[in-house]
Amino acid sequence: MSWVITATCEGELLAKCIVACPEEAIQTSPDAKQYYINPSVCTDCGLCDLACPVAAIFPESAVPKQWRSSIEENRLFFLT
Template sequence: MPYVVTEPCIGVKDKSCITVCPVDCIYEGDDMVYIHPDECIDCGLCEPECPVSAIFVDTDVPEQWHSYIEKNRIEAVKLSGG
């Protein structure tokens, strides 16, 4: 159950989550950051650090942001190179 970054990150992108992630699985895109679902170890450390509550475990992503689950995978895989 990886964590997922959703819409509120857009335009904020302060990278607090990147600072605390122990496995460096959060990648910076143009507008927001993305979590690589195969690299995330589900530690939950990033979630309380986000000033705009953009981070959710995938099973708790609000309905209107469900598309971000796949978007995190696609963009993080691209940005990580694999």
């Protein structure tokens, strides 16, 4: 299982999830509107979810329907 940061994060970029992640699996880029979780680095500890003040982080299997496109966006972020 991997975790996904959904569009709820867009524009927030509060970095609490980055601070909470012991594996440094959460990344962004200068032109990105949100953070992304690298599934090859994430150990599924869930600390990012607990730290997120906007409830934007979900296990991939539990991403709400309206934010399912975030799963593909996360995957594509790490292909570049």
